[in-house]
Amino acid sequence: MHGTPPFSTRQRILGAAEELFAERGFAGASLRQVTAAANVNLAAVNYHFGSKDNLIEEVFRRRLDELSRRRLERLAAIEAAGTPTLEAVLHAFITPALELSLDRRGGSVFMRVLARAFAEHNSNLRTFLSDNYGYVLKDFAAAFARLLPQLDKQELYWRLDIAVGALTYAMADFGMIQRRTGESEREHREQTARHLIHFTAAGLRA
Amino acid sequence: MHGTPPFSTRQRILGAAEELFAERGFAGASLRQVTAAANVNLAAVNYHFGSKDNLIEEVFRRRLDELSRRRLERLAAIEAAGTPTLEAVLHAFITPALELSLDRRGGSVFMRVLARAFAEHNSNLRTFLSDNYGYVLKDFAAAFARLLPQLDKQELYWRLDIAVGALTYAMADFGMIQRRTGESEREHREQTARHLIHFTAAGLRA
DNA sequence: ATAGACTTCAAACGATTGTTTGAAAATCGG
């Protein structure tokens, strides 16, 4: 009667969890809500992921592996091309996130989930992210250091910290600015990226 | 035997709720954890506040009423003094939050709670904040508009949106920068404010 | 001192939480 669903149980759980975590938070979204949205049995979460905490980590892993790869690819391309600018490096960092949020196969809300991870003071989650994806920020920090040699280490870290905040907040769509009527999702995201790069580059250079 | 506690049941609930909401989120902190930390009976929350949702709103109201008042006071003082600068207006916005987070009578974690409110896509909470405290942002936006006449409305709103993100993120201490050993909490907060003003002013002017 | 209002308390309410169980169903390799 019914054909095989286009996505595996695992994938559907991850997709539903991502959306509900973005909307209601990690504690706010229950496994029953997740499995209902994914159209799978409640026990499937513990069968495939072991626990809710593991599911949360897997939601991050699924997106961040590729996101990190793409960011570093673009960064390497810029460095290889010769003359990197602040704007180009920021572009390398932001564009993969922008593409992810436009991906039709889901991912449009993942940046919101990521921003929630910052809001959670949860140290387990933070060390998980830092241990597994900290090297990306490290590489970008090195690139910025080369472009801003007049700043000492302390000063650079302060500015990067603030820049990450601005990027996180804006990419998660936490702000008050709404998509204008008649403006496509893509256009809106590109506007966000454009303003973000302009603002952040000025702040880093100041 | 025991003396009267220095704070009323109401105040102790608000204080404990503030800390636990900052640490675990609104859904993550239970009323049993809150009342245990406040050393009051479980039923006291519903007696004094009616419901958990009302408690959450009251946690905001307690701080935001005074925070908003102080921000607008400082803004008015700057405008009255004659020649406002971008840095001065940012200072007027940030300093009251800085003072709040240094207040010995609690409040040191309220900015984290406030940042959580942004992460919550919860529309009830957002309309509550917008309805009750939106006029503060409106007044500041007008001040910025006067200082940045070369920017059209669209462009200004984009930049203010990004600026609010940077401020929210940094004042909530979401970043990776930790207080240095030997540095007092006050010194750390003042450093944060100083870098924040410098960065944001440049981004707004860019 | 006593009536009346306000506050606190232990206990319980039904609902929901993450997780586990063991059997049914589906899938796969030979």
Added chain:
DNA sequence: CCGATTTTCAAACAATCGTTTGAAGTCTAT
């Protein structure tokens, strides 16, 4: 086709959730 493995399922687990109850305690004002 069959035995073995993997996956799904309904049901139940103890624990915790926000909220309500009615009695006990505390306070104030006459």
